[in-house]
Amino acid sequence: MTRNSIPAFATAVFLLATGPAFAQKTYLHCGKLLDVRSGKLLSQQTIVVEKDRIVAIQSGYTAAGGAQDKIINLENRTVLPGLIDCHVHLESESSRNQFREQFTLNPADIAYRAQGYALTTLRAGFTTVRDCGGSGVNTSLRNAVAQGLVPGPRIYSAGMAISATGGHMDETDGLNLEQIEHAGHPVNLANGPDQCRQAVREQFKRGADLIKIASTGGVLDLSKDGTGAQYSEEEIQAIVQTAKDLGLPVACHAHGAEGIKRAVRAGVTSIDHGSLMDDEAIKLMAKTKTWYVPTLIAGKSVADTTRTHPGYFPPVIAAKALNVGTKMQGTFARAYKAGVRVAFGTDAGVYRHGQNAKEFGYMTEAGMPPLEAIRAATLNAAQLIGEPADLGALEAGKYADIVAVEGDPLQDIAVLTRPKFVMKAGVTYRQE
Structure with missing residues (x-):
């Protein structure tokens, strides 16, 4: 097809x-x-x-x-x-035009594409997904699927992911000063405990099923470093407590060890990616039983694309893709061996939708038995999203x-x- x-x-x-x-x-x-x-x-x-x-x-x-x-x-x-994928982005899919399309696509364009990506995901065997951040179209798509208006997997939506200014989900990163000033203060950007509380309440008001934050930088943004911590522990605690008050779990994008440890100590529900966990972070996650959503296919995809398609990513992203993406599988092997709880997730959208099940191969290559990998996408994932009864x-x-x-x-x-x-x-x- x-x-x-x-x-x-x-x-x-x-x-x-x-x-x-x-x-x-x-x-x-x-x-x-x-x-x-x-x-x-x-x-x-x-x-x-x-x-x-x-x-x-x-x-x-x-x-x-x-x-x-x-x-x-x-x-x-x-x-x-x-199967359940605990980390997808149904609004988008990686392409050479990805950064340009931020300026050319309207919400309706995003919605039509997202519907196709949702059906592709469902037909690939993933009947439930956790969408970990978009523009808000993801929440509307959730509603349309639930109402029977369009076909797709059951969706748990984070709405817009919350980020520090200059952080991973700050979409003004890399823009000139005039464009940054024109953008104003996006509702998903929060600095300091009070703004963090407000940002959580904003996403709750907009209908989010969970809160998604970034405690470190990322790979696919235009900032120079994807590993440094970007939220203080106090800020993350404010997010977690506010989300808890509203009955929402917190998923945390994190690559670097310090940002992971701050988020785990603050009580987030899951660490997504966890690429550069050190031994202390692994022990902390095992002790606290914080869920780990590894997204190995995302790391493999961005690293392989950087090697095989020169110029596909801007240079700043290409460098991060090779540094971070190549280390994720080794981190996963260490964390699984140490007893960290694993729930299946892929970061679909970073690679082509519908290929989610390739993650199973990367998990088993790293030492996880096939049955445990399947449990990560069934029993464990159902527990993470709060639906073990259904x-x-x-x-x-x-x-x-x-x-x-x-x-x-x-x-x-x-x-x-x-x-x-x-x-x-x-x-x-x-x-x-």
Whole structure:
């Protein structure tokens, strides 16, 4: 499928998914079913779906009980829970034009593209995502998906990510003084505890499901350093406490060790990227049980692109991509071995949407067993986003988020990059 065909395909899938009424029950005959809790592959199982929920899992292939019931034959497939990516950016996708497009795209342009990226993500087997920062279109897309207006994964939106002035999410970095003055003071920029509290409340008012901050610099911005700390511990504490008061978790973008340690001590829910953790930071994260969302594919992608496509990134970004991106997998190996809790996340948008499952390969290359990598994208991810009762496993009462692949992912994790069947909340979006 070409990218240009996505809007037409999205319309067709959406009409098929929403037009007819739900069958009374749907019976999925599964050749193998992965119980992510026990780690066992169960043979010849039937998942019974009613509306948007799993109502039973039965041994053997159960016959349909009523005239309106439907049977889906997955007898030659391995079936597992819908996958969860805890760090995506559905509004954008890396390209040579990425920085120019900040000045040329309107919110409507971003929204149309985001809809296509969302469908691509869903068809790749990721039925739930945590969008970790955009313009606010991400929150509108969340609403449109939830209301059944467009197809896409279930979205937990951070709205606009909060940054210090000159920090990773300060979009005026690199502009001339006239443009900076014209931009005024963006609502996502906050300095000092009082402004940090206000910024959290602003995103809450705009409908965010979580708060995203940056405690260090980043790679894909025009600042010269992606590793230095950019928030004091007092500022992060103000963010965390305010978010807690409002019932919101806090995801923290962080590369450098000092910014990681400040954020962990301040009580953030997750450290995303964590590229340059030192031993002290790893021990602290393990002790506090702070979640780690590693996004290895993002590091691999920016480093590889810098090497193979000279001029793709501005020089300041290219230098950071090689310095930071090449170290992320080694950091992950050390952190996992030390017992840091891992939830799956990829930073989709930094690379092409739909390739999210490549992250599994990088995780297993670094020493994580395939079952643990799958748990990171199911049980662990569901816990991180606060939905363990509804997501993360194939069990009665949970949403009917179901993926099927050809082969055994416990033996060949790469099969997860080629899903043959995808169901979200009882609606089929892919069947081959």
